[in-house]
Amino acid sequence: MALIRITKQFTFETGHALFGYDGKCRNVHGHSYKLGVTVIGEPIKDEDNVKLGMVIDFGDLKKIVKQEIVDKFDHATVFNKNTPHVELAEELQTRGHSVILVDYQPTSENMIQDFAEKIQKRLPEHIKLFGLKLQETESSYAEWFAADNS
Template identity: 65%
Template sequence: MAKIRLTKEFRFEMAHALWNYDGLCKNLHGHSYILNVTVIGEPIEDEDNPKLGMVMDFGDLKSIVNDEIVDRLDHAVVVSKKAPSEQLLALPQMGERHEVVDYQPTCENMLVDFAERIKKRLPENIQLFSLKLNETATSYAEWYASDNC
């Protein structure tokens, strides 16, 4: 059977600041992120399987990505654990949704994190093929499994 790639798009709003950065992104700011998740596999051939003809149910992929990424980061502030952020994140009401991560929260580093989170949750016959994360309308980063063997 042929290998088929499935892609699902996700959108979320997130704020971040880059610790020790020498440009404008050192300031707290937000983006409207667009994440494209592409998996690869073979369509199910088992006539008794309710997912007959599918590589993966789009709903199952949606559930994984929402659990691991969107639900955690949508409308959250994300900062590196190296940043002195205690006062910022302790603001009443305004600091309730936040993530402190082990890395500088750049588009590139977030993709590495996202790839690891998604790969752990995929069925064993499905592989993560690629991720594309738009940070702005004209700027994005991409992760490909073939580049990370």
């Protein structure tokens, strides 16, 4: 049995603001996020399977991550719905802007946990999420590993 990890990278543009924060990130701003998604599993050994030798088809992984994360977060603004930012969110929505209201402070650390939950729910049983890397800037990123969260 050989366990193999494969990774697919994604990019998306998302705005956010950190309510109550004591620095510049309290202001609405955006990032060009890079998300690395690593899964682990055994390559398919069934010679009659068109995906012989694959842990998961990169296209199948792409579909999951695009539907759960990229298509929703790309060019959207994320606000904590439990703060007065909800008023700003409602105003932006009335003007046709894409807004996501979450029940957490939209930091990279909290977003990556949210992403891990969403992706794990969609993976086939024989594939496990190994880790995520969410890069907010060229020099700043958050990482999530299944081994740290079991």
